[in-house]
Amino acid sequence: MSLEPVREGDDERQASLLELVDHVLDKGAVIDGELILGLADVDLVYVRLSALICAADKILPRP
Amino acid sequence: MMWVYAVVPAGAGATNLGTGAADEPLELIDLPTAVLRAVVGAVEAPLEPSEAALRAHDAAVRRAAAALEAAVPVRFGQTAVDGATLDRAIAPRAATFAGALDQVRGCEQMTLRLFGQPDPLPPADPSLGPGARWLARRRAEQAAAPELEAFLPQLAGLTRGERLERAREARGAPGLVVSVYHLVPRELVGSYRATAEAGAASLAPRQLTVSGPWPAWAFAP
Numbered sequence: 093m094s095l096e097p098v099r100e101g102d103d104e105r106q107a108s109l110l111e112l113v114d115h116v117l118d119k120g121a122v123i124d125g126e127l128i129l130g131l132a133d134v135d136l137v138y139v140r141l142s143a144l145i146c147a148a149d150k151i152l153p154r155p
Numbered sequence: 156m157m158w159v160y161a162v163v164p165a166g167a168g169a170t171n172l173g174t175g176a177a178d179e180p181l182e183l184i185d186l187p188t189a190v191l192r193a194v195v196g197a198v199e200a201p202l203e204p205s206e207a208a209l210r211a212h213d214a215a216v217r218r219a220a221a222a223l224e225a226a227v228p229v230r231f232g233q234t235a236v237d238g239a240t241l242d243r244a245i246a247p248r249a250a251t252f253a254g255a256l257d258q259v260r261g262c263e264q265m266t267l268r269l270f271g272q273p274d275p276l277p278p279a280d281p282s283l284g285p286g287a288r289w290l291a292r293r294r295a296e297q298a299a300a301p302e303l304e305a306f307l308p309q310l311a312g313l314t315r316g317e318r319l320e321r322a323r324e325a326r327g328a329p330g331l332v333v334s335v336y337h338l339v340p341r342e343l344v345g346s347y348r349a350t351a352e353a354g355a356a357s358l359a360p361r362q363l364t365v366s367g368p369w370p371a372w373a374f375a376p
Contacts, residue, residue, distance in 0.1 A: 114334070116230070120233075121228065121229045122230050123229060
């Protein structure tokens with residue numbers, strides 16, 4: 093995937109990307125089970141059927 | 156190839172849904188076996204999950220949700236060869252989709268995320284076997300962020316559905332502790348946000364973020 097690396101201190105962008113990845117990639121109805129993604133700088137789990145993509149909590153706002 | 160954006164009620168209609176993640180025109184198609192409709196777009200090949208494509212997919216789902224009485228968002232990356240294939244794929248779960256559409260009708264999703272240091276887990280009981288120790292750890296992880304138990308009832312009168320999701324990995328460094336997804340009637344979104352933000356201080360030293368409104372991503376079957 094061609095995500096730009098999120099730079100240190102870019103909190104708003106990090107938070108926005110967290111929300112986007114969580115909602116659009118990790119939620120929503122799954123029609124067909126096989127999906128492979130490659131996201132730069134984000135760990136992924138290969139999913140099939142009812143498995144989940146675990147990516148959102150790798151992108152954290154700085155406390 | 157058909158890129159799928161949302162499942163909507165049978166008979167749902169909209170004059171202009173705009174374009175999808177590949178700038179393709181969006182259309183509503185019938186799923187006669189499932190007795191539903193779907194918002195789809197014709198694409199040449201599966202889309203790369205770029206940030207721009209994710210945002211465009213979300214934007215298309217938002218338009219569908221705004222233009223139609225109810226919409227269940229479909230995850231990025233879902234495709235079908237044609238409408239008949241999509242209909243066959245969804246039909247076995249038609250009742251589940253219909254129930255979800257009933258639940259999300261007239262609502263938006265609001266998302267709360269609690270960040271901070273995770274609660275330390277109790278030490279393992281050495282008298283337990285490995286399986287029992289694993290179960291005990293899982294129970295302890297599920298009990299993380301008990302301060303939410305006092306906070307969430309403040310929002311209960313403003314919501315029509317709730318999903319909690321604990322962070323999937325235990326970690327030592329501060330990070331995401333728990334996510335809460337709420338279905339909120341559209342007319343109550345402003346009150347929800349004000350109540351959530353006003354109560355955030357009670358969760359210190361952990362930080363609470365409030366985002367939305369979103370389409371009902373977390374309430375899709």
